[in-house]
Amino acid sequence: MTKHRFLPVRPLSAALVLLLALPLGAVQAQIARPSATPRLVVPAPPAASTAPRAGAQRQADFIVAVVNSEPITNNEVRAKLLRTEQMLKQQGTPVPPRNELLPQLIERMISDKAQLQAAQASGLKIDDNAVEGAVQTVARQNQITVDELRRRLTADGIDYAQFRSEIRDELLISRLRQREVKADVSESEIDAYLRDQQGQPGAASAAPAALNLAEILVAVPENATPDQVASLQARAQQVLERVRAGADFAALAAELSASASRGNGGQMGLRSADRYPPLFVEATQSLRAGGLAGPVRSAAGFHILKVIEKRQGGLPDAVVAQTRARHILLRLTPQLTEAAAIEKLAGFKKRIAAGQADFAALARENSQDGSAKEGGDLGWAPAGAFVPEFEKVMNALGPNQVSDPLVSRFGVHLLQVLERREVPVSPRDQREMVRGMLREKKQEEALVRWAEDIRGRAYVEFREPPQ
Incomplete structure (x- = not known):
């Protein structure tokens, strides 16, 4: 791979x-x-x-x-x-x-x-x-x-x-x-968009057009006593301090969060701001990518929030989170079944944990991917660079942690996260991000018009109401 x-x-x-x-x-x-x-x-x-x-x-x-x-x-x-x-x-x-x-x-x-x-x-x-x-x-x-x-x-x-x-x-x-x-998006459209966004006063403090937030939820029971609420708030504060001290947010989310997003490292996904609870948007409004907020109280409990990506007024934030990981890939064949590949990689994990083998050496010897010669190293990658089933597991791992064997559309992987960082977006990359946003917007608009045209040309007769 x-x-x-x-x-x-x-x-x-x-x-x-x-x-x-x-x-x-x-x-x-x-x-x-x-x-x-x-x-x-x-x-x-x-x-x-x-x-x-x-x-x-x-x-x-x-x-x-x-x-x-x-x-x-x-x-x-x-x-x-x-x-x-x-x-x-x-x-x-x-x-x-x-x-x-x-x-x-x-x-x-x-x-x-x-x-x-x-x-x-x-x-x-x-x-x-x-x-x-x-x-x-x-x-x-x-x-x-x-x-x-x-x-x-x-x-x-x-x-x-x-x-x-x-x-x-x-x-x-x-x-x-x-x-x-x-x-299609032209270079002049990108230039016009950037000029328009940069010319908006107060754009940095305006409500974001889209957000990708991660959360760790410390749940509060519906009938919790004041003492219980205070204790759970203190626990949420402790979690926040651990993150601020350098603990991996995704690993803590997988370990501690009561939210349904825990399996994705706490990430709730890039979506328009109006599809997040208003209190989440308000708590993170002044933060850039990588910023932390909380504990934020809701009816469900106390939330620790992390900004993964923010598109302010439609413009990508100037900082993005990246992950450096490596993997061993076994592709499935009539001779190598999924069960056999999982068993083989599980054996590799045990040997690595026991100090009997080196991940990079195993990758060079066994991985059926172009990254094998680099010891399985996939380099630095931003969110969304990998297929969802792979990225979901990657986001839940802490630095140096090795996953259980995971199955993707490419085969079966053993995955290790090496490190994470946040880096500024280059002007060239920012233009490509703007190109992608404009293309997606234009395509959505074109699809709506196309679907309306197909629907408008169809003969539709309503008979009896459903029961």
């Missing part, structure tokens, strides 16, 4: 998962903006699933809407609604009332069907190998095998053949979007 192969990879979207972890306002934006690509998360089998089972009694089906002569049925809407509600609950997001969610969901289904029809009419094809590769990617993103993925889907009442069909449809729509929607 040479470094260039770890360029950011957009997580896979599937019709199975809509509106992940979004409040109602963001739900509306998600339906309106087909460019949004939620990460596919496969739910663990619940104790008692609300999804319709194959043997469950079902009411007679009927047509809710017709899109260019193809129907959307009541059972399709119900299944989509139940899956969406289940995913929102698992993400800890309030579920909107059905009378608000249903019209949005149906409109999204109409838009998706119209786009799929356009993709099919264009002559584009998705072969079985591409579908199988996408399914394997979904399994790896969720750190499970394909067999376990199939089992979880079945336990959740989702037909595996239908799941593959929806994956194929999403790949087809995605390929059509890539072909039809282009967004």
Whole structure:
């Protein structure tokens, strides 16, 4: 795995998962903006699933809407609604009332069907190998095998053949979007943007356009006594002091945080500021990348916050966090199964921990990656440089800590973080970051117009309201 192969990879979207972890306002934006690509998360089998089972009694089906002569049925809407509600609950997001969610969901289904029809009419094809590769990617993103993925889907009442069909449809729509929607950014547009941002008085203190924050949450029980609250606040303050003294934030988050983001080193991801709690935005408003705030009190407890990235008024911050790591990669073959690769790398980890082997020497001898000759060293990399399943584990490691074997789309890795730092962004890099932001914005706008055009040209007939 040479470094260039770890360029950011957009997580896979599937019709199975809509509106992940979004409040109602963001739900509306998600339906309106087909460019949004939620990460596919496969739910663990619940104790008692609300999804319709194959043997469950079902009411007679009927047509809710017709899109260019193809129907959307009541059972399709119900299944989509139940899956969406289940995913929102698992993400800890309030579920909107059905009378608000249903019209949005149906409109999204109409838009998706119209786009799929356009993709099919264009002559584009998705072969079985591409579908199988996408399914394997979904399994790896969720750190499970394909067999376990199939089992979880079945336990959740989702037909595996239908799941593959929806994956194929999403790949087809995605390929059509890539072909039809282009967004180029000129050097003059970058110059104009930079002049505009630099000419804004007080821009440094304005509310940020986008943030990536990491948190460590010390949870406070709902009925905690004043003494308990004071004790937990003191504990949060101690954690903050450890970070300020040089302790690794990601490692402490993985060890101590009660937040769902602990598995990602506490990082909550780059998103618009209005998708963070206002108290988080206010607490970090005057901080640059790498800055710390807290403990910040919320209904959940006390939060220690770290600014990973801040885009002030749309302009990237002048400092970025970087990680230097090394790894050993074993690629899977018919002769080397995933289980065998994991077992081999676990043996390497034991030898390294016992002082019987050197990580760099093992990488040079065994790693099947271009970095092997450098002892597995991947060099300095900013956030987002590696694929999500790799970066998630990397962010949770402290300096010199060695991971357990992890599976990515490239194979099985043994990973070690060597050090972390924060560095200023060069003018050239800043221009490239601005180029990326402008391109993404233009592409989102172009995708919205394209989707509206596809939807506007579709014949849609509404029949009976869903039940």
